[in-house]
Amino acid sequence: MITLTFPDGAKRQYPAGTTGRAVVEGIAKSLAKRTVAMALDGKLTDLDEAIAHDAQIEFISRDDPRALELIRHDCAHVLAEAVQTLFPGTQVTIGPVIENGFYYDFARNEPFTPEDFPAIEAKMREIIARDKPFTKEVWSREKARQVFREKGEHFKVELVDAIPEGEDVKIYFQGDWFDLCRGPHMTSTGKIGNAFKLMKVAGAYWRGDARNPMLTRIYGTAWASEADLDRYLKQLEEAEKRDHRRLGREMDLFHFQEEGPGVVFWHPKGWTLFQELVSYMRRRIRGDYQEVNAPQILDKSLWETSGHWDWYRENMFAAQSAGDEAEDKRWFALKPMNCPGHVQIFKHGLKSYRDLPLRLAEFGIVHRYEPSGAMHGLLRVRGFTQDDAHIFCTEEQLADECLKINDLILSTYADFGFDEIVVKLSTRPEKRVGTDAMWDHAEDVMMHVLKEIEARSGGRIKTAINPGEGAFYGPKFEYVLRDAIGRDWQCGTTQVDFNLPERFGAFYIDHDGAKKTPVMVHRAICGSMERFAGILIEHYAGHFPLWLAPLQVMVCTITSDADDYAREVAAKAGRAGLRVEADLRNEKITYKVREHSLAKVPVLLVLGKREAAERTVNMRRLGSQEQRSLPLTEALELLRREAVPPDLRKTIDPSNHGEPERHLTLDGHHVVASTVA
RNA sequence: GCCGGUUUAGCUCAGCUGGUAGAGCAACCGCCUUGUAAGCGGUAGGUCGGGGGUUCGAAUCCCUCAACCGGCACCA
Numbered sequence: 001m002i003t004l005t006f007p008d009g010a011k012r013q014y015p016a017g018t019t020g021r022a023v024v025e026g027i028a029k030s031l032a033k034r035t036v037a038m039a040l041d042g043k044l045t046d047l048d049e050a051i052a053h054d055a056q057i058e059f060i061s062r063d064d065p066r067a068l069e070l071i072r073h074d075c076a077h078v079l080a081e082a083v084q085t086l087f088p089g090t091q092v093t094i095g096p097v098i099e100n101g102f103y104y105d106f107a108r109n110e111p112f113t114p115e116d117f118p119a120i121e122a123k124m125r126e127i128i129a130r131d132k133p134f135t136k137e138v139w140s141r142e143k144a145r146q147v148f149r150e151k152g153e154h155f156k157v158e159l160v161d162a163i164p165e166g167e168d169v170k171i172y173f174q175g176d177w178f179d180l181c182r183g184p185h186m187t188s189t190g191k192i193g194n195a196f197k198l199m200k201v202a203g204a205y206w207r208g209d210a211r212n213p214m215l216t217r218i219y220g221t222a223w224a225s226e227a228d229l230d231r232y233l234k235q236l237e238e239a240e241k242r243d244h245r246r247l248g249r250e251m252d253l254f255h256f257q258e259e260g261p262g263v264v265f266w267h268p269k270g271w272t273l274f275q276e277l278v279s280y281m282r283r284r285i286r287g288d289y290q291e292v293n294a295p296q297i298l299d300k301s302l303w304e305t306s307g308h309w310d311w312y313r314e315n316m317f318a319a320q321s322a323g324d325e326a327e328d329k330r331w332f333a334l335k336p337m338n339c340p341g342h343v344q345i346f347k348h349g350l351k352s353y354r355d356l357p358l359r360l361a362e363f364g365i366v367h368r369y370e371p372s373g374a375m376h377g378l379l380r381v382r383g384f385t386q387d388d389a390h391i392f393c394t395e396e397q398l399a400d401e402c403l404k405i406n407d408l409i410l411s412t413y414a415d416f417g418f419d420e421i422v423v424k425l426s427t428r429p430e431k432r433v434g435t436d437a438m439w440d441h442a443e444d445v446m447m448h449v450l451k452e453i454e455a456r457s458g459g460r461i462k463t464a465i466n467p468g469e470g471a472f473y474g475p476k477f478e479y480v481l482r483d484a485i486g487r488d489w490q491c492g493t494t495q496v497d498f499n500l501p502e503r504f505g506a507f508y509i510d511h512d513g514a515k516k517t518p519v520m521v522h523r524a525i526c527g528s529m530e531r532f533a534g535i536l537i538e539h540y541a542g543h544f545p546l547w548l549a550p551l552q553v554m555v556c557t558i559t560s561d562a563d564d565y566a567r568e569v570a571a572k573a574g575r576a577g578l579r580v581e582a583d584l585r586n587e588k589i590t591y592k593v594r595e596h597s598l599a600k601v602p603v604l605l606v607l608g609k610r611e612a613a614e615r616t617v618n619m620r621r622l623g624s625q626e627q628r629s630l631p632l633t634e635a636l637e638l639l640r641r642e643a644v645p646p647d648l649r650k651t652i653d654p655s656n657h658g659e660p661e662r663h664l665t666l667d668g669h670h671v672v673a674s675t676v677a
Numbered sequence: 678g679c680c681g682g683u684u685u686a687g688c689u690c691a692g693c694u695g696g697u698a699g700a701g702c703a704a705c706c707g708c709c710u711u712g713u714a715a716g717c718g719g720u721a722g723g724u725c726g727g728g729g730g731u732u733c734g735a736a737u738c739c740c741u742c743a744a745c746c747g748g749c750a751c752c753a
């Protein structure tokens with residue numbers, strides 16, 4: 001006999017080997033009907049599974065959040081059956097659940113297109129309506145191999161071979177159709193429901209390896225209810241509206257063109273935003289770091305020394321004199337990183353232990369030949385500006401430096417309203433330089449720091465390990481932030497490097513007069529300023545906080561009688577440090593309001609005869625219909641205060657709390673609450 | 678780089694089975710002096726992504742290159 005413990009704490013005895021279905025049917029017909037699977041000691045399991053040991057048991061109904069992954073997984077199976085029914089000869093491979101849905105990879109000579117979706121979806125609905133039970137069989141490896149080989153399912157044969165010895169080879173049937181699968185599944189296909197949709201087709205390498213053949217992947221989404229599906233589709237539309245490429249065009253921030261794939265043409269407004277970000281970062285590092293500037297192109301020998309030429313040559317740009325008769329035909333590489341340049345600066349002149357830690361920062365422009373398919377607006381470009389720095393320090397100083405960087409990164413993110421951060425430690429990759437002893441040591445230090453980061457945050461910062469994801473020269477921390485609509489972006493990074501200083505022969509003179517090699521830490525907060533700008537555009541949906549808005553104030557006249565006053569208002573706003581323009585065009589005020597609202601100008605000052613006579617302004621804020629009439633001087637003072645960047649608020653004017661509405665404090669830093677679209 | 682798709686006016690898009698291009702908005706010119714998300718009328722604007730081919734004839738069919746989009750792979 002075994003003892004099962006139910007969610008309400010009740011315990012009951014059953015013969016060993018009883019199935020979940022038998023248990024639930026013994027409790028209540030209605031419960032059995034609702035149940036699609038069970039959880040044994042918290043683990044999702046087929047309802048028909050025989051229960052061998054004492055366990056906590058819970059019956060999972062279809063609307064249980066845990067059932068969602070089953071719905072999606074089952075849906076993937078149904079997709080595969082539908083595809084094989086409609087397109088005989090198609091081989092199935094794998095079909096896992098992913099965030100918001102699932103996919104299934106197929107092998108077929110003719111790829112699928114979205115035009116195939118209606119037919120496939122119809123077939124899927126048919127299979128779901130048939131409501132065949134999912135039933136599991138455990139096969140021997142030989143049988144599985146043989147059956148799939150005979151069916152011409154060569155990828156499945158490979159999958160069978162990949163199952164570790166000692167693990168069952170499980171086959172799930174849904175009627176006549178079956179698939180090799182780890183499970184679990186719901187009780188029948190009918191439980192999937194109708195809240196699913198095929199989303200897109202894409203190529204994907206077999207087993208995620210570019211050396212393998214390419215399969216056709218069909219992505220789908222599936223939800224417990226139509227309402228959930230609709231909500232998800234709405235969300236996608238919302239995300240599309242915030243696409244920085246679209247907003248970049250609509251707000252006239254930047255553009256790309258054919259002659260410069262992956263390099264940005266920043267327009268005046270976009271460049272204002274960009275420079276505002278750079279200025280912010282400059283202020284944040286002032287005092288601690290020294291800013292430098294290293295050359296854009298350097299002899300390739302330097303990159304050979306650093307190791308980049310060996311490791312990343314395929315992804316580097318090289319330049320040479322263009323003249324056929326030039327006497328110097330050496331190859332120069334456009335810098336893909338700033339570190340070798342900074343090591344040269346460190347090496348110039350003798351350094352003492354008293355100089356350490358030495359922190360060299362650079363807003364360096366780097367170029368990397370990214371694969372053509374990788375480019376994506378500002379988020380992945382071939383030329384970008386890093387808010388980069390290299391810290392030369394002793395081993396004893398290393399942990400403190402990492403923690404100091406951590407403070408800078410977290411407080412910076414907080415200033416932009418990012419407060420959900422995950423710090424990941426990436427450990428040694430297969431392809432690397434340096435001894436194992438060195439890696440052991442470096443990872444040791446980093447692990448210790450990671451724990452300290454977590455402890456200091458009071459549990460607010462989550463941490464994780466990314467095995468094998470480190471840089472070739474050392475382990476690294478990656479800072480992942482979550483934006484206003486829940487998407488994660490890896491931005492900041494701290495990388496410990498025991499290699500480069502040694503490769504370049506950098507040293508300092510220690511207490512005892514001996515030469516010692518410093519440890520180098522690479523660090524970036526925004527990472528790529530271009531990318532960070534893109535993330536901010538999407539995060540704020542173009543509705544920037546006043547200090548970042550490229551154009552902060554638009555003065556709009558209602559009639560030409562207010563023109564002189566409008567010029568005066570704009571001039572005064574400009575003198576108050578605000579970025580302002582005046583719209584004196586002969587247009588209706590509704591027209592102007594619409595146009596500047598679409599351009600996402602945060603503040604409209606509307607001026608008519610009345611305002612000119614009374615020396616007031618009528619203020620309208622982006623995203624609100626509210627009109628607020630106030631004296632000119634008062635309005636300008638209000639806006640001037642609000643436009644103070646978050647880092648300066650505390651230092652310059654402690655009494656200034658900026659926007660009265662929606663601000664919160666995190667670790668003592670001002671946070672601009674997420675702006676809604 | 679790989680798979681699939683797309684590329685027509687500044688922007689968003691139409692153009693069926695091949696018969697030398699069309700709308701809305703924007704721009705420009707007038708009229709309207711206007712009170713918080715589109716006043717009215719007119720004018721101009723395109724080597725249909727580049728190159729090659731098939732054809733009496735190509736935006737339309739084929740080849741090729743490029744850029745972009747969605748994924749995959751990559752991301753020092």
